[in-house]
Amino acid sequence: MSSTLLGIPSFYIIALIKIAIVVGILLQVLAYLQWVERKVIAHVQVRPGPYRVGWHGLLQPLADVIKLITKEDMIPPFANKFFFLLAPFLAVFMALLSIAVIPFGPMIDVAGHQTYMELTNVNIGVLFILAVSSMGVYGIALAGWSSNNKYSLLGGLRSSAQMVSYELPMSLAIAAPLLLSNSLSLRTIVETQAGSIIHWNVLRGPFPQIVSFVIFLIAAFAETNRIPFDLPEAENELVAGFHTEYSSMKFASFFMAEYANMITVSAMATILFLGGWMAPWPVRYGSSLVPSVICAFAGLILLYHGANAVRARDKKSFPVFGVLFLIVAAGFLAPMVQSWLMPLFWFIAKTGGILFAFMWIRATLPRFRYDQLMAFAWKFLFPVAIVNLLVTGFMVAWFQ
Amino acid sequence: MDVILFLLFAIIAVVCAINVVVQTHPISSALSLVGVMGSLAVLYLLLGAEFIAAAQLIVYAGAIMVLFIFVIMLLNAGAEGKRGRSFMASLLGVPLLVALLGLLAYFVQRVFPTARVHFGGFKGGSPRDVGLALFTTYLLPFEITSLLILIAIIGAVVLARKEMD
Amino acid sequence: MGEVPISWYLTLSAILFVLGVAGFVFRRSIITVFMSIELMLNAVNLSFIAFSYQHQQVNGHLFAFFVMVVAAAEAAVGLAIILTVFKNRQTLNIDDISSMKD
Numbered sequence: 167m168s169s170t171l172l173g174i175p176s177f178y179i180i181a182l183i184k185i186a187i188v189v190g191i192l193l194q195v196l197a198y199l200q201w202v203e204r205k206v207i208a209h210v211q212v213r214p215g216p217y218r219v220g221w222h223g224l225l226q227p228l229a230d231v232i233k234l235i236t237k238e239d240m241i242p243p244f245a246n247k248f249f250f251l252l253a254p255f256l257a258v259f260m261a262l263l264s265i266a267v268i269p270f271g272p273m274i275d276v277a278g279h280q281t282y283m284e285l286t287n288v289n290i291g292v293l294f295i296l297a298v299s300s301m302g303v304y305g306i307a308l309a310g311w312s313s314n315n316k317y318s319l320l321g322g323l324r325s326s327a328q329m330v331s332y333e334l335p336m337s338l339a340i341a342a343p344l345l346l347s348n349s350l351s352l353r354t355i356v357e358t359q360a361g362s363i364i365h366w367n368v369l370r371g372p373f374p375q376i377v378s379f380v381i382f383l384i385a386a387f388a389e390t391n392r393i394p395f396d397l398p399e400a401e402n403e404l405v406a407g408f409h410t411e412y413s414s415m416k417f418a419s420f421f422m423a424e425y426a427n428m429i430t431v432s433a434m435a436t437i438l439f440l441g442g443w444m445a446p447w448p449v450r451y452g453s454s455l456v457p458s459v460i461c462a463f464a465g466l467i468l469l470y471h472g473a474n475a476v477r478a479r480d481k482k483s484f485p486v487f488g489v490l491f492l493i494v495a496a497g498f499l500a501p502m503v504q505s506w507l508m509p510l511f512w513f514i515a516k517t518g519g520i521l522f523a524f525m526w527i528r529a530t531l532p533r534f535r536y537d538q539l540m541a542f543a544w545k546f547l548f549p550v551a552i553v554n555l556l557v558t559g560f561m562v563a564w565f566q
Numbered sequence: 567m568d569v570i571l572f573l574l575f576a577i578i579a580v581v582c583a584i585n586v587v588v589q590t591h592p593i594s595s596a597l598s599l600v601g602v603m604g605s606l607a608v609l610y611l612l613l614g615a616e617f618i619a620a621a622q623l624i625v626y627a628g629a630i631m632v633l634f635i636f637v638i639m640l641l642n643a644g645a646e647g648k649r650g651r652s653f654m655a656s657l658l659g660v661p662l663l664v665a666l667l668g669l670l671a672y673f674v675q676r677v678f679p680t681a682r683v684h685f686g687g688f689k690g691g692s693p694r695d696v697g698l699a700l701f702t703t704y705l706l707p708f709e710i711t712s713l714l715i716l717i718a719i720i721g722a723v724v725l726a727r728k729e730m731d
Numbered sequence: 732m733g734e735v736p737i738s739w740y741l742t743l744s745a746i747l748f749v750l751g752v753a754g755f756v757f758r759r760s761i762i763t764v765f766m767s768i769e770l771m772l773n774a775v776n777l778s779f780i781a782f783s784y785q786h787q788q789v790n791g792h793l794f795a796f797f798v799m800v801v802a803a804a805e806a807a808v809g810l811a812i813i814l815t816v817f818k819n820r821q822t823l824n825i826d827d828i829s830s831m832k833d
Contacts (some may be wrong), residue, residue, distance in 0.1 A: 246593075297624045306596075311639050568735050580746055630802065641813075656757070660753075666752070669816060674741040675738050678741065715804050718807045722807045
């Protein structure tokens, strides 16, 4: 090793610091993703959403966590205790494990040490994520069975069958851009999409992967049990599906697992199809000014409205936030942070866009009936994914 | 480091395998079998077989065992009863199995005393190499197994559907 | 640090195989018998991969892959058969399924 600190090689210390940062940020994001979802759904339904706990409901996740922790923790009688306790643990473990191979940005230079912005780079990264999501089915199946409750059992079985069925079109939809990128390592896949928006896998010749992108997103909705595929945990049909008998922190674990899975599939969609952390047009045409421009614009709007405010409290708060946004815009221009902040900005922007699409669709669409759901997977998505893979392979071989 | 990892996952595999055979409830056996497959996947990684390790987790532990667990849950299989155990079978069977194990271990020791495994010693297990061999040398078995899977699907659907009278 | 002799991997494979045989011979529930068969197949896969390491070729990996595929097909059909047997005999005990006289 090049250097040691207190006798431990620097590799381990950097890895530990990265793990701490990623886990810390991830757990905060999971809590606030729920707040964002409730706000988005509320505004789609023309109502304010969480509003009272903290400013604009920002302390709502904290209130929810306190409520969930202090609830009575019940185990139903005659339930199989070991599996009842194991199931949420498995679900959360698999959901958080898949974040380990996702790259957030290029190589950065921190205090003389060079390191990649990811926890680890496995050269079978795509297979690792597929394997971990296959193992995530166990948490749900066991939760449904061990609750000793017929609604939970039905919900658990349906949910596992749905997840296993939609793994097939998802794997085939993942295989198609791999033909274009020629590697299974997630970092290499992003690096082959460098350049501009034309080089992203979703628009790259010889065959733009638009169909694969759509199939992957649909399968991702089904894999994470989100609307329109969330019949197994529907509140009005099956009591609450597989997590009926769970209370307090175990219930919270299932929700944490669902949101972590959402983040993982959005990150995978970004990396495989939308170019990861690559900017839509090269830096020399000014793409590194985009976040500054957006923040400055927002700040100027706030300052303008603060000057002509109608309500008294807006006269004070709007200018303050306007100045804050302008400071953030200036911060994005600082050359020291540009090397790691810009790729991170693009990655978060794209992943956030897909997460917003998740929430938008939840607020808009009704849910599928179970037989419609399964017929859709096996009779429509699976053949379309196979044909798509065939056409991609043919075009890649033709134009080589 | 290799020795520690090997011993750890070998012990987990053996304990889970003993659990598969000893547990009365089928679900416990099934989950112990998943544990065996997981620890075997790590051992494959130690032997340089990256693609097979991932395929083991995706196909075996993630699909086949889920199918087992579905069937156990659907049939509501309970813990096995105790009746019908033949005492003679246990009396004769266990020593014979131990003898079989001893014979296999002895032959293994005799034929391969010196070959050693270290992590990174075999670099030909990447998906690229497996894919190259699969689609050139082993193309015929590949096509035949795809036909086999088609037959299995048809057979399973025919066997498991409701009788239409 | 330290290298593992390949005979250890093969011995582990032998132990798993013998445990699979024990489950196959001694258990009474059809599903557990089936799972012991899968255990035996896994043990054999480990042998294939270990030998592939020893000869530094990828052919062992291919064999293990085909074993996995055949095990998948066998599991599908076998479980369908188990479902049908349960529908007809209402029991999973292999002693009670046979309707031939003792």
